[in-house]
Amino acid sequence: MIKKIQSIFLTFSLIITSIVAAGQFTTVVNAADFPSKPIEVVTHAGLGGGTDTTARMLLIRTRKNLKNNAYITPKKGDGGNIAMAYVKSKPKDGHTVLAITPTHLFRMARGGTALTIDDFVGVARTTVDPIVIFVNAKSPHKTIEDLIKAGNKKPIKYGGTNVGSVDHISGLIFAREAKTKIAFVPFEGGGAIMTNLVGNQIDAAGLNLDEGKDQLDSGELRVLAVMADERLSALPNTPTLKEKGINASFATVRGVVVLKGTPQAAIDKLEAGFLKAMKHPVYQNYLTGAGLDSSSVAGAAAWDMEIKKIYKEARAALVSLGLAK
Numbered sequence: 001m002i003k004k005i006q007s008i009f010l011t012f013s014l015i016i017t018s019i020v021a022a023g024q025f026t027t028v029v030n031a032a033d034f035p036s037k038p039i040e041v042v043t044h045a046g047l048g049g050g051t052d053t054t055a056r057m058l059l060i061r062t063r064k065n066l067k068n069n070a071y072i073t074p075k076k077g078d079g080g081n082i083a084m085a086y087v088k089s090k091p092k093d094g095h096t097v098l099a100i101t102p103t104h105l106f107r108m109a110r111g112g113t114a115l116t117i118d119d120f121v122g123v124a125r126t127t128v129d130p131i132v133i134f135v136n137a138k139s140p141h142k143t144i145e146d147l148i149k150a151g152n153k154k155p156i157k158y159g160g161t162n163v164g165s166v167d168h169i170s171g172l173i174f175a176r177e178a179k180t181k182i183a184f185v186p187f188e189g190g191g192a193i194m195t196n197l198v199g200n201q202i203d204a205a206g207l208n209l210d211e212g213k214d215q216l217d218s219g220e221l222r223v224l225a226v227m228a229d230e231r232l233s234a235l236p237n238t239p240t241l242k243e244k245g246i247n248a249s250f251a252t253v254r255g256v257v258v259l260k261g262t263p264q265a266a267i268d269k270l271e272a273g274f275l276k277a278m279k280h281p282v283y284q285n286y287l288t289g290a291g292l293d294s295s296s297v298a299g300a301a302a303w304d305m306e307i308k309k310i311y312k313e314a315r316a317a318l319v320s321l322g323l324a325k
Contacts, residue, residue, distance in 0.1 A: 034094055034266040039070035041256065042087050043099045044080035045161060046189025050208040050290075054126050054254050055099050057286040061277035066269065076188055079107030079164045085114035092259045094266030097123065101254050102310055103165040109315040110164055110324045117311045118260065122304030123267060124274040125255040127287070127296045129208040130228035131170050132235070136200055137222045144225040144244055147204060151180030158182040159193045159205035164323065167206045169314070170227055170250035172321055174206070177246045197221065208252050209234060210290035227251070234291030253310065255303050271300045 041059065045051040052074070059070045075083040080103050090096035098104075098120065107113055133144065141147040150156060156175075160167025163186050175182045185202050187193045190211035196202050197212075198220050205212075209232065215221040226232055226240050227250045241248045256274065258267060277283055278297045287296055298306070318324035 034263070034269050035066055035068045037095055038068060039066065039095055039097060039270075040073050040090075041070060041097045041099055042073050042075055042083050044074075044076060044083040044101075044103065046074070046076060046187075046191060048191030048194075048211075049161065049189035050127070050129060050211050050252060051099060051101055051254060052189065053210065054286075057283055058126055058256075058274065058277060060282050061280045062273050065273040065276045079110075079162045080104035081107055081113045087259065088114045088119070090259075092261040094258055094262045094270055097256045097258055097270065099126075099254065099256050100307075101166060101252050102169075102314060103162055105307065105311045106164050106166065106169055106314045106318065109311060109318050117308065120257040121260050121262070121267065121300070122307050123256045123258055123270050123300050124278070125253065125296065125298035125303040125306065126274075126278065127252070127254045127290070127292060129210070129252045129254065129290065129292060129296075130226050130232060131167065131206045131250045131252065132209050132212070132226050132232075132238075133174075133204055133206055133224045134197060134212050134216075134221050135204045135224055136197055137220055138200075139203070139222065141204070141224065142222075144239070144241070147224055148178045148180045150203070151175065151178075151182060155181040155183040156204055157185055157202040159185045159187055159196060159202040160207075161189060161193070162186050164318075166250060166252050169317060169321070169323075170248065171206050173250070173317070174227070174241065174246065174248045176321075177241075177248045194221075206250075208290070213290070232291050233293075253306065255298075255307070257307070267300065275299060 041055050043051055043055055055072050063070050075086045087096055087098045108117055135141050158171045168184050171182050171184055190207055193205050194212055194215055197205050212221050223238050226238055227248055228240050229249050
């Protein structure tokens, strides 16, 4: 009887071992054949904003490069945490990609997020997009100095995306360094901010150039300053804050990541597909139109390193502003 039980147990163990081995083998094969289904790119922002537009432009040629469909799933709210929670629920197979900005990293630095900085790895950087300070074209504030003086009398209604976002933090640091005051007004995306700025519901906004370029070209908006070390080629007559003695340089750095544990073969294929797509004239023309250039594009190693650096700096900034402990 004992021998029979041992025999059954041994047989059962061999079956389990075979299943595990088969599962491991399948993972390797699926990674080699990647992608085996459409790629889902998860964003945290509303339609029409810089993140949404960049993701859509990225996928135009990526679909052809990976010989598969790719689509965008917007998961708005909580500084990107809803998007992170959604991605966390998906298999670590490379078919779900998270489009991130410093907003996600700032939200992580505040704590209590679905993902931590150690839960994902970078695949490719898509843009390095400096923050530009916009006002309505009919605003009495003709220069950045005018806006600063106005803020000394009454807090400036300053629009951006999400509390704790790069728009928010950059606005707070601008106010601190310029010794003025702002009242931050959060919106779901760049499109909503533009509507309210054009409609005079807010006084100013910190956005990427591409998000307000159409309104700027049509004469509805004016730019006062750029939060960058050097002037943008698309705005040669617009000063940087540094030129004005204000130490506040910020950019919306965008890129794509996957969950840690994703097969390296899948990451490599995604990286190659994305980089090839971004070298194509379709994407390069998009960058040029947004006032950017090819230096925005970077591969997995550089992007992953930059993510860690931004997170570390964000953590320090949030603590100094009293937004994190």
